Amino acid sequence: MLYKFIEYQRSLIEPWTAWAAQATNAFTDPGSPFAHVPGASCFAAGYEYLYRLGKTYGKPAFGVTAYDADGRVVAVDEQVVLERPFCRLLRFAHEAAAAPERRPAVLVCAPLAGHHAVLLREVVEMLLPAHEVYVTDWRDARHVPAAEGPFRLDDCVGEIQAFIRHIGGQRLHVLAVCQATVPALAATSLLASAGEPVPRSLVLMGGPIDARRNPTAVDRLAARQPLAWFESNLICTVPARYAGAGRKVYPSFLQHAGLVMAHPARMVGAQWDYYLDLVHRDAEHAPAHRRICDEYNSVLDIAAEFYLDTIRIVFQEFRLARGNWSVQGHAVRPRDMRDIALLTVEGGRDDISGRGQTHAAQDLCSGIAPRHRRQFTAAQCGHYELFSGQLWRTEVYPVVRDLIREYA
Known part of the structure; x- marks a missing residue:
């Protein structure tokens, strides 16, 4: 039941998450008039933060496509x-x-x-x-x-x-x-x-x-x-919408909650660094901080x-x-x-x-x-x-x- 409840909750906030993503784009797209109002970067950072609080994080890609070898770019497959x-x-x-x-x-x-x-x-x-x-x-x-x-x-x-x-x-x-x-x-x-x-x-x-x-x-x-306590309190059944329907798992949302409680500074610090990058329009460091946030928030069953x-x-x-x-x-x-x-x-x-x-x-x-x-x-x-x-x-x-x- 807990897994189904979490999925239902995600469905409820999905429209708000999509709206936050669109609002972020409105304040960052150079072709949008909202991107030129005073404080546009602050508004964009705030909406991006709301979006990331509500979004579902998929599995990130390694994205290792090349490396530098004494000045020579070597492709990686x-x-x-x-x-x-x-x-x-x-x-x-x-x-x-x-x-x-x-x-x-x-x-x-x-x-x-x-x-x-x-x-x-x-x-x-x-x-x-x-x-x-x-x-x-x-x-x-x-x-x-x-x-x-x-x-x-x-x-x-x-x-x-x-x-x-x-x-x-x-x-x-x-x-x-x-x-x-x-x-x-x-x-x-x-x-x-x-x-x-x-x-x-x-x-x-x-x-x-x-x-x-x-x-x-x-x-x-x-x-x-x-051991019975872990089985009773931390094990859930995968709902029907997934390929693993019916499988017993230790679900990602419980793990994520535990990780945040165990290392709140790491979680908050990564999000704050990314927020500041957006406020200051720091295009150099924002992708790296966003990647760290994505990887830390992406958890599997x-x-x-x-x-x-x-x-x-x-x-x-x-x-x-x-x-x-x-x-x-x-x-x-x-x-x-x-x-x-x-x-x-x-x-x-x-x-x-x-x-x-x-x-x-x-x-x-x-x-x-x-x-x-x-x-x-x-x-x-x-x-x-x-x-x-x-x-x-x-x-x-x-x-x-x-x-x-x-x-x-």
């Missing part, structure tokens, strides 16, 4: 390499000075935790000049027909395994962010246990490998409530089975950390990994994955020689700064780049 019901494997193909097979391949494992994979756009942009870049692009569960069946945490691990096999572990480096660190570590461990080729390196950034360490507000909420599995296995039973997790009947044993380098990265100001939670992988991966295990803490980084913004570019990425370069 976003390709779908594998298409599965719940995930697409994307490849960003580009003209390269060296043959693609000679460049390190990096699989960027995006978190399935609410936002679309496009939130890692800056990771892709920084990696592209020197690497072949692949990205896990998780689908919005409301668009996956119920006939495709459930999607569990075990299935997520299986998807990452399949992607590693497809690209080829011998030349691959895996970089996993936030929630994706758990299935990425499990997938790599299972490949090692089975004697299959593993990636040359595994980079884990800001993830809950062991959520018992320095628990954050997110961790405490997940541990405090019984998550399959209920996956969400509840994650709560139980990662945040309540701590199975990976305790060494008693099995995926499809196979024990997850990170200690079985040998011929691989490990880098764990944490943010000193991360309020989602607490200090020590990601570095816990160092103890679990005891089979890797100490000289091939590294850990790095970016003291001034919050969670999002680990993969976006100035600190990602100047502090975190150089450490990741150097490890890949060393083990390529």
Whole structure:
């Protein structure tokens, strides 16, 4: 019922949202007389703000079409390499000075935790000049027909395994962010246990490998409530208007509300920056701030089975950390990994994955020689700064780049 009520509410405000968009255009279109009245930019900014409060945010595009290589513009083509019901494997193909097979391949494992994979756009942009870049692009569960069946945490691990096999572990480096660190570590461990080729390196950034360490507000909420509470209060049924009608999901509107409450400054700050750009007619910075707002407000539905599995296995039973997790009947044993380098990265100001939670992988991966295990803490980084913004570019990425370069 809650999902249907939200959809009904959206339908009610849709005419007002459309009106706000038209009013914005009236005060910005040079051919409109309203665009030349005193204070036109302020009126436009106000109406644009109203429009963005009421609009429905779709999935943003990566929009990575080119990059600069020492003054030469290199075109980039976003390709779908594998298409599965719940995930697409994307490849960003580009003209390269060296043959693609000679460049390190990096699989960027995006978190399935609410936002679309496009939130890692800056990771892709920084990696592209020197690497072949692949990205896990998780689908919005409301668009996956119920006939495709459930999607569990075990299935997520299986998807990452399949992607590693497809690209080829011998030349691959895996970089996993936030929630994706758990299935990425499990997938790599299972490949090692089975004697299959593993990636040359595994980079884990800001993830809950062991959520018992320095628990954050997110961790405490997940541990405090019984699993039945999450199922009763946070799980909804997709209504008939979507392809996934009848599927049980953790809906995007509940996730978005939680994100705004958890990081109000980030949300308000992005909107305010964009508002000021419009007021001052700053055409240079407005598109970038608008993109940040769009990406942060674009949230997908998550399959209920996956969400509840994650709560139980990662945040309540701590199975990976305790060494008693099995995926499809196979024990997850990170200690079985040998011929691989490990880098764990944490943010000193991360309020989602607490200090020590990601570095816990160092103890679990005891089979890797100490000289091939590294850990790095970016003291001034919050969670999002680990993969976006100035600190990602100047502090975190150089450490990741150097490890890949060393083990390529």
